[in-house]
Amino acid sequence: MLGLLLRESGETLIDQIVRSVAARIDDRLLRGGARMPSIRAFAGSHGVSAFTVVAAYDKLVATGYLESRRGAGFFVRERPAMALNAADLTMGGGMFGATGAGGASRGAQSGFDAKPIDVVWLVRNMFRQMPHQQMPGSGVLPPDWLDGPTIANALRAVSRQNPTLLLSYGVPQGFLPLRQQLQHKLAELEIAAAPEQIITTVGVTQALDLVAREFSRPGDTIFVDDPAWFLMFGSFAALGAKVVGIPRLGDGPDIARLAELAALHKPKLYIINSVLHNPSSTSLSAAKAFQVLRLAEEHDFIIVEDDIYCDLHPGSAVQPATRLSALDQLQRVIYLSGFSKTMAANLRVGFIATSPERAERLADRKMLSTLTTSDIGERVVYKVLSEGSYRKHADRLRARLDGIRAKTLRQMERVGLKVDGSPSAGMFVWADAGCDTNVLTERAMAHNLLLAPGSLFSPKQLPSTRMRLNVAAMQEPAVWRFLERELS
Template sequence: MSARETRPETDTDAPSAGASSPRGGLDRSAAQTLTDQIASQFTEHIRQRLLAPGAKLPSVRECARRQGVSPHTVVAAYDQLLAQGLVEARRQRGFFVREQRQSAQPHAAAAVASVPPVDATALIRGMFHGLSDKPAPGLGTLPADWLDLPMLASALRRVLAQGDPMISLQYGHPAGDRRLREALCVKLADFGVRAQAAQIITATGATHALDIISRTLLKPGDAVLVDEPAWAVEYARLTQLGVRLLPVPRGADGPDLTVMATLAREHQPRMYVTVPVLHNPTGGSLNLSTAHQILKLAEQHDFWLVEDDTYAHLAPAHLPRMAALDGLQRTLYVSGFSKILTPSWRVGYLAVPERLVERLVDTKLLSTLTTPAVLEQAVAICLEQGSLRRHAERVTTRLDAARHRTVQLAQQHGCRFVTPPQGLFGWVETGVNTEVMAQLMHDEGWLLAPGHLFHATRRTGTLMRINFATSQDARFWRDFDRLRASVR
């Protein structure tokens, strides 16, 4: 069925609540026709999952009005999308993004909740490749100009000039560079976590550390407790392993313990994965009482605790860690340096019970062989010399100021914070569908992190996560307010 065959019906349709079309991106002086430009922009949105499967495209008339072109131009663009198999025409209803076929996964029917692994890729691609020269409120890391490049360069020079010359010419130690692991023992003591160097394994970032744990301790069909909301990459990663997700509502002080106890009793989970401090996206941290109750549930129902302390360098050291409370008996502690040093180096680590070390190192060897000793020793130097500590202090001072300014701007533009603003991220109530807003703001050059990315099952919502360091630009909030009015 062609766009021309459905146009009389769809021209009179109002766009659905989830509909969005590319705006303001047509170049009438370009060699590419306006039809091809419209089709290309829709194609990009679909492939980046900014228009999800099942989303309704604007009617031909509405798209023509937004773009300032004739309906015939839009009809021809929609015909291209139909021919590519990206959309389907439903008589009397309009045009909808097609669901792409995916191979069946084992145990999918038994999953309590799951998320397609590609659902978070639009945001991830935006983090890797900036949409424009504007700040990215949906960014997951600190801005590049907040990082200390001279400190990194100096540490690398010292490793190469003063260290073992063979370090750059051979594989590193299977468990990771000894110098870094010893420096990490000292750092972990600041949080009350007592670990020997032999209990620490390095990884290519915290995400890799989490993957090592999951591949070692889980098998398809196992149930895993996860926070909700939380970062969709973790949902997708676990789903790809064929495990069943058991979402536990997460508040400012930690998970809903009543829900957790019920799920643990009914589903016998193998593991609970959580961000204890400066949680993504809510910014909350476990209090001592909640941490103690989680440990009791884990003991009672015999499941592992995986503590992803990715934002440790941005948080006060006194906040409770479960690994400190149980002495690394049932808890596996994960962290890294992407959020404070640089996301490029991909240096992470895990501190684990002694009885698991050999199994976890075996999994690491099968996935990456070893990790880069040059970068690990450079991080060790930053730790040993105190330069990382001083850098973290400067960043947290700057982040406090950014958070104060961003909160003021958000509230001035009619938004409110669902949880107290803390750390790097704010969890913001906007009053409108943020999936639609993400599409519209994308066309204006702004990267948003809509709330549906942080749920185990896809749902429309009005929340979004903002990065306080990249949301201070008043232009962003003015554009957001203007487009929100059009959505309303």
């Protein structure tokens, strides 16, 4: 019933069983009143001891998920229905309908209720703290790839500073020494930005929200790549914006389609990954970059360049990497980036670089929204960047990804996945499974594996045979066994 139990994950078998069963009950995949397998049957089917099953069932009873009926066994406890507002489920006026992409889901096993696969579903499951080996659809690197000791040392160093510095607000624009450090980082990318042109944010997520709120109004059109990072679709729709997808090709957007839609919709913003696009890991060509800037000038829209995967790219000296911000020097382009993918997701430190006038407006918008961001987190990031170890850490991450990418791509082909071209950098692969990946995702979840179906990466949310896979999270044999079995 639960699929893979990992004995080397650092989580006890008891806790893995408790977490997995509780998640299925929370998601209404196990109905109230359903009888759980007997202790002997569960132990036999999952290769664990009866003692382990008894301890797990007892924990589930203690936390209200199961009830024990003397002489009859264990049953799922009836739980009150979740009071969700319909607007919460649709995320902005029907863009993410209650049936998800491709219609109503079907239970993967007998006794499972239908559960729609939509953006909320994916994000919720990404935050279940599942072992990374079971999350090939995740958007982050495994924790053991990151430099925890350096973060811990920086945090200790910050805590030894004058305590009064940590007990009050920072400034709306962000910790000044960090912004000065970011000025040097941007200069390496050939982007000139003074500290007063940089505003720190709670990751790129807040950066996008601040930009959309400041430079668009309800009823305006915002362009996004199609496919693209799914979370912003619902966020923009909730602001009353019309979200329109621009087909993304191997070297950037479909320019003819961009020109046609720009003339039709007169967008306010166009959000784009120039380097290591999510989910395909492709990058913008120089020719396409010039054409995008020309169209932005012609149709008077602002380009928002999301460069969150910047440090996973080896640099233009090794591979071509054209950034719109470097060509435009922040006149019509707003640059976003951060450190959640390569340093620590929990620090939530991102930043915006833009023209002085827009920077002032965005700092005021940030102040009205959240006052300031976490000065402590920004001091930690500054400490890591300023001491010079981060550059070597980024080099190690790229080398580690390079060391597994080719082998992983070959194995994808062997199990029946197709990849258009071979990404040479980054963590993602945009693979074609040849079947509805919503259905495949449902089946994977029944085996405690989290996939990211392609329908979620398009603002249209239509059924798709594509899915995003994270090569760093594709090292567990059970993932390959599942894919081979399902795709054969």
